[in-house]
Amino acid sequence: MLPVFATCCINVINRWEKIMSSEGSSEIDIWPEFQNLTGDVISRTAFGSSYQEGMKIFELQGELAERLVQSFQPVFIPGYWFLPTRNNRRMREISREIHKILCDIIGKREKAMKNGETNSNDLLGLLLESNMRQSNGNAKLGLTTEDVIEECKLFYFAGMETTSVLLTWTLIVLSMHPEWQEKAREEVLNHFGRDRPDFENLNRLKTVTMILYEVLRLYPPIVLFSRSTYKEMELGGIKYPAGVNLILPVIFIHRDPSIWGEDAGKFNPERFADGISNASKHQAAFFPFGGGPRICIGQNFALLEAKMALCPILQRFSFDLSPSYIHAPYTVITLHPQHGAQIRLKKL
Ligand code: HEM
Numbered sequence: 126m127l128p129v130f131a132t133c134c135i136n137v138i139n140r141w142e143k144i145m146s147s148e149g150s151s152e153i154d155i156w157p158e159f160q161n162l163t164g165d166v167i168s169r170t171a172f173g174s175s176y177q178e179g180m181k182i183f184e185l186q187g188e189l190a191e192r193l194v195q196s197f198q199p200v201f202i203p204g205y206w207f208l209p210t211r212n213n214r215r216m217r218e219i220s221r222e223i224h225k226i227l228c229d230i231i232g233k234r235e236k237a238m239k240n241g242e243t244n245s246n247d248l249l250g251l252l253l254e255s256n257m258r259q260s261n262g263n264a265k266l267g268l269t270t271e272d273v274i275e276e277c278k279l280f281y282f283a284g285m286e287t288t289s290v291l292l293t294w295t296l297i298v299l300s301m302h303p304e305w306q307e308k309a310r311e312e313v314l315n316h317f318g319r320d321r322p323d324f325e326n327l328n329r330l331k332t333v334t335m336i337l338y339e340v341l342r343l344y345p346p347i348v349l350f351s352r353s354t355y356k357e358m359e360l361g362g363i364k365y366p367a368g369v370n371l372i373l374p375v376i377f378i379h380r381d382p383s384i385w386g387e388d389a390g391k392f393n394p395e396r397f398a399d400g401i402s403n404a405s406k407h408q409a410a411f412f413p414f415g416g417g418p419r420i421c422i423g424q425n426f427a428l429l430e431a432k433m434a435l436c437p438i439l440q441r442f443s444f445d446l447s448p449s450y451i452h453a454p455y456t457v458i459t460l461h462p463q464h465g466a467q468i469r470l471k472k473l
Pocket residue numbers: 279280283284285287288291345346347350413414415416417418419420421422423424426427
């Protein structure tokens with residue numbers, strides 16, 4: 126995984142260096158840059174050699190998310206989603222296109238695996254291999270192709286959008302707080318100098334980890350998620366029948382002064398100096414990756430990828446906000462910068 130992260134990050138950094146002016150500075154909207162980066166990473170880790178076909182999926186999923194949000198009505202009209210409006214038709218078209226790309230990738234891979242022509246060191250290979258082993262020729266056992274398609278779609282969306290959002294807000298916030306940018310750079314240079322980061326030392330980056338946690342607290346990529354009661358139960362002194370949908374408003378809890386103190390709205394990574402459990406009054410108050418049995422399976426992947434991307438950026442550039450940047454977080458399933466994230470980079 127780490128070589129994949131490194132290759133993708135270096136491609137981005139090299140491109141940034143190429144577009145620098147002769148004075149060694151330039152303005153870049155890092156939001157699409159990080160979407161490309163995390164799309165590239167997830168395509169390669171999910172689909173290995175078929176990553177280029179996979180890249181098309183993330184463009185389509187981005188459009189699907191935008192259209193899904195557009196389709197929410199101020200007033201709920203039952204059956205609205207089934208009407209053949211332009212938006213609904215396009216959404217169905219996109220879903221069919223994603224389905225077809227995934228079917229083609231899976232079909233090719235299954236054929237190659239049967240012929241012994243491929244290894245299984247990517248997500249798709251692992252899913253198909255474990256499926257073949259489990260079902261052992263019995264089509265009724267194991268995952269169906271549809272199951273594999275759904276797993277790939279989930280992995281793709283969950284893994285790409287969220288991490289690109291995390292990286293984007295991190296650079297924005299470090300531009301707003303140059304003192305923390307400097308602290309992070311110092312730590313990275315102390316550990317790695319100008320060299321490529323290695324796995325062992327990436328896990329030892331304390332300041333960078335505190336910064337990432339504080340960004341996840343203030344700008345959680347998933348601002349809310351839900352749970353349903355499967356039986357009658359009492360929560361906080363209130364009885365709920367089965368089937369009630371409960372919303373967990375991550376962003377509100379992450380910014381609640383009664384939990385985090387009076388400076389809850391301020392960027393202060395120092396609060397995580399003694400770990401997550403000592404950062405607030407309630408251990409479970411920090412939950413950007415959800416919780417319980419359905420907690421995000423990609424949290425270590427995401428944090429490692431974010432650190433791997435931040436290191437070469439801090440090693441090679443200093444950065445601040447462009448005057449054209451407008452701070453406007455808004456939600457299109459994940460928490461986006463509404464007008465982009467224009468950053469001025471300066472070569473070090
Ligand atoms: C900053 C990055 C990320 C954030 C903030 C994030 C957040 C979340 C959240 C809030 C959930 C729902 C958990 C729950 O219901 O308790 C989730 C689920 C999930 N995430 Fe992530 N995620 C991130 C990165 C990733 C990555 C990189 C991958 C894959 C490589 C991934 C794969 C998944 C999957 C497959 C699930 C569904 C798990 C299940 O339902 O059992 N996520 N994520």
